[in-house]
Amino acid sequence: MQTKKDKKKNAEVSITGALPKEKVAAHTAKVLSKIQKDIEMPGFRKGKVPLPKVREYVGEKALWREAAESALNQDLESILKEHEVMPIMPVGAALRPADVDADVPFEIVAVVAPTCSVEGFKETAEKAVSKMPKLDEEKEIETAKTALRAQARAMVKTEGEGALTDEEAKTLGFENATAFEFFLTGEAEHAVKDREIQKKRGAIAEALIEKSACDIPNILIGEEAMRLLDVTKKDIASQGLPFNDYLKQTGKTEEQIRDELRTPAEKRVALDVIFAEIAKKEEIKPDATEEDRLAHALQSQGVDHETAHRYIRATILREKVWEVLGAKALSRATEEKTPEPEVSGETKP
Numbered sequence: 478m479q480t481k482k483d484k485k486k487n488a489e490v491s492i493t494g495a496l497p498k499e500k501v502a503a504h505t506a507k508v509l510s511k512i513q514k515d516i517e518m519p520g521f522r523k524g525k526v527p528l529p530k531v532r533e534y535v536g537e538k539a540l541w542r543e544a545a546e547s548a549l550n551q552d553l554e555s556i557l558k559e560h561e562v563m564p565i566m567p568v569g570a571a572l573r574p575a576d577v578d579a580d581v582p583f584e585i586v587a588v589v590a591p592t593c594s595v596e597g598f599k600e601t602a603e604k605a606v607s608k609m610p611k612l613d614e615e616k617e618i619e620t621a622k623t624a625l626r627a628q629a630r631a632m633v634k635t636e637g638e639g640a641l642t643d644e645e646a647k648t649l650g651f652e653n654a655t656a657f658e659f660f661l662t663g664e665a666e667h668a669v670k671d672r673e674i675q676k677k678r679g680a681i682a683e684a685l686i687e688k689s690a691c692d693i694p695n696i697l698i699g700e701e702a703m704r705l706l707d708v709t710k711k712d713i714a715s716q717g718l719p720f721n722d723y724l725k726q727t728g729k730t731e732e733q734i735r736d737e738l739r740t741p742a743e744k745r746v747a748l749d750v751i752f753a754e755i756a757k758k759e760e761i762k763p764d765a766t767e768e769d770r771l772a773h774a775l776q777s778q779g780v781d782h783e784t785a786h787r788y789i790r791a792t793i794l795r796e797k798v799w800e801v802l803g804a805k806a807l808s809r810a811t812e813e814k815t816p817e818p819e820v821s822g823e824t825k826p
Contacts, residue, residue: 605684
């Protein structure tokens with residue numbers, strides 16, 4: 478039996494061919510016997526209707542089609558194996574119209590694992606970073622310090638501008654204003670550097686996604702879009718706003734928001750696949766000792782063993798890939814949950 482494989486969009490593979498009439502005919506007896514077990518006719522008990530009458534009752538055309546379905550189901554695994562197709566979900570197999578006693582055309586559609594072609598990823602990352610606007614670090618640090626001072630004054634319920642007084646600093650638990658300013662400068666520098674790393678990661682992510690030819694199954698995109706929708710709902714709820722009220726304010730339906738989230742969802746799935754490819758090319762392996770330490774910390778918070786290790790392993794690998802791409806996290810940040818890279822196109826409340 479000759480079959481042909483064709484690649485389609487969204488990680489789908491189509492295999493077409495025609496079942497030889499001899500193979501279909503060989504399955505008619507099997508199908509008739511199966512139908513005979515369940516059929517009941519006047520004058521005959523269930524399962525005792527003679528095969529000629531069963532054949533007459535079913536009809537030649539319907540019998541031929543059922544026999545073709547039986548033949549295709551029997552050969553399905555070997556056809557997929559022949560073309561080295563490994564589905565990630567149940568396949569769809571459809572028969573084309575055919576006459577009785579003739580070959581029966583068919584098409585098998587399988588959804589396979591997502592793929593991304595990743596070449597020159599280090600050069601792509603370097604080029605993306607080189608296009609970023611130059612950071613005025615001194616200005617950014619001063620801006621961050623001003624914002625942090627405002628937060629500090631809000632905590633002690635005082636007003637003013639510039640450095641805090643010794644009294645305000647002591648209220649916050651510092652020895653004096655000088656000690657607080659020293660702490661403040663460190664926090665501001667860390668915040669600015671961390672923000673710059675996240676911007677760098679966002680630029681690299683966009684560049685990699687744009688350059689890499691990815692083939693992502695629709696089902697994975699849909700699942701990620703639903704996950705992002707759940708995150709959006711939680712963010713809105715945390716602001717004390719019922720989701721239905723949010724929909725009224727935006728003039729959108731839940732379905733519209735979910736559809737808008739498909740673009741960032743596709744990018745997130747693509748980036749995961751890209752990172753997996755980079756890790757494979759770079760032969761990156763997780764650090765077992767570090768994995769155990771961080772996973773144990775999650776387990777102590779109530780996360781089950783398998784979930785904790787799976788999450789930590791993925792996080793460590795992702796951070797190692799970012800390091801390869803020139804966007805290593807700050808040492809203090811790696812002790813916490815790694816923020817997701819900023820990928821444009823997300824719907825936010």
